Amino acid sequence: MAFKFSIIVPVYNVENYLDEALSSLLRQDYKNFEVILINDGSTDRSKGICLSYSNKYSNFLYIEQENQGQSVARNKGIKIATGDAIYFFDSDDILTTDALSSWAEKFIKNPELDSILFNAKTFSEDSKIDFNPVYERKHYNSVESDSSDYILKSLLDNTYFVSPCCYVTKVKHIKSLMFEAGIKHEDELYYPKLFVQKKLKILVINETLFHRRVRAGSTMTGGNYQVRQLSYLKIIKILLDELQQPPRRVDILIINHAVDNYISSLLINKILITNIKKRKTLIKIMLTLKRKKSLKIKQAILTLIPEIKTLIKIKNKLRHLIHK
Template structure:
């Protein structure tokens, strides 16, 4: 059985579409654990209605404690041999679980498919699935190169992996820690180039939230990862990932000289770069690190914003070329 964990907080606008996509899965041996994290809108009422209508749906109500606590509590009460996470403002394709389960074999601890923030790309049908298999160290390197995602969604986990890496509580960006550390704990995983998950971006999304001091949780997560891998040869790769996430924040929130937290971001960027540079392989593999090393100011103001625009255009072209029937 697959346990689907859905943390819910004030998402009445999107919740029904999410729950319908789960209810209509072609793989039917499921339980759906809805964890209402102290919602103040009609989210709880919607959850209760689905639980009354479908015996596979269960509701837990808790005081508002955050998404990571909700996920951990959902895992605790779940019973499935396999676990997947769906955010309550997102949507999954009707055969996503069936596709993931098809490639979950003995010795495989995670099966991952693709997710997208673009509804047009989400609706593209794949021509032919490509299946890749990785050991733990191979998966980690793929994650460091952004080819495997650290997000917990669009994945099917063997239960022991989730239980062995609970989400860090009372922090945002906890996905970064749990996603990377969980790959450290696997035997093997598989990745399929199937777009099964639509990640909805809206004003309440974590990466669209207005900047405040809570965003500095990123550096606590970073310190935890650096400590976890402190004796590991992959430490420079961890630093590279932290650098890339940090520079993405700088662009997203337009953190420039004069911003109240610019010095903190600038200091951490230099710290991550310094650790990453200890590996010539890491520095050679990342033009972003090299560009920043050449001129941090020019990189932040001009180079990186242009690079992101280029990536967005290239990715759309590639998805359409590779997947359109």
């Protein structure tokens, strides 16, 4: 039997982008796949667009739920997926035409593979949005027998990113792992649980197969900073609670990454209240610091905000554990 993919697509108020996103799935040159559309309580025309696909194409399945968030929608899709591998797709983005055929070829050629990781590019029709994350990996084209080794390398060379739209994984590893409900940025928990705790056999490829739309109102750029900050706090707490003893370097660096993201969110929120231009400048500074790891400059900025003193203490403890 041909290798089958289950593509899980949470949908919430994306009427302006949904048809383009679903069309990119329909155009795939590899045809053995199902698309599971989970309408998460949309109040715009998203439902009608989903139904236009599910009514016309037998491999598009439509499910509806009250608004419960992206995690619950994905979990619902995981439970009913029937494919050999699962891919999480966002309903405002674009998948390249050859994505599924590229994955299928590699899974069939290497039956022992558990997951394939790849690159992405961002695009936006809104010139006012000054947010351009990088989704490029390193250490390509060799099978890693322990995915936690790759995660450690990516943390050390600043190519660590957690987007579930940038990997595809065999269903047996996904079915036993659900997304944390009730928070934003749930991928910060899911990614290390999948690739560090499970230690999968992975292939990292130098192919850009996914195009992420950067737009106002998305999870990454939306303005509810209080919810985002509370989510990061919960993520950090869970990561700390689950920290193995003795702690491994990879786990400590993952927590450090989450703390950095929380700090960035705090800083942006403080500046956003009074000055949009300063917010844009600060985003550029934080991205630069993240790449260069300039700790002296970063800490000088961090000490300007009282709420961050506790986080600096956490980071210092993490550094102490690394060098212990």
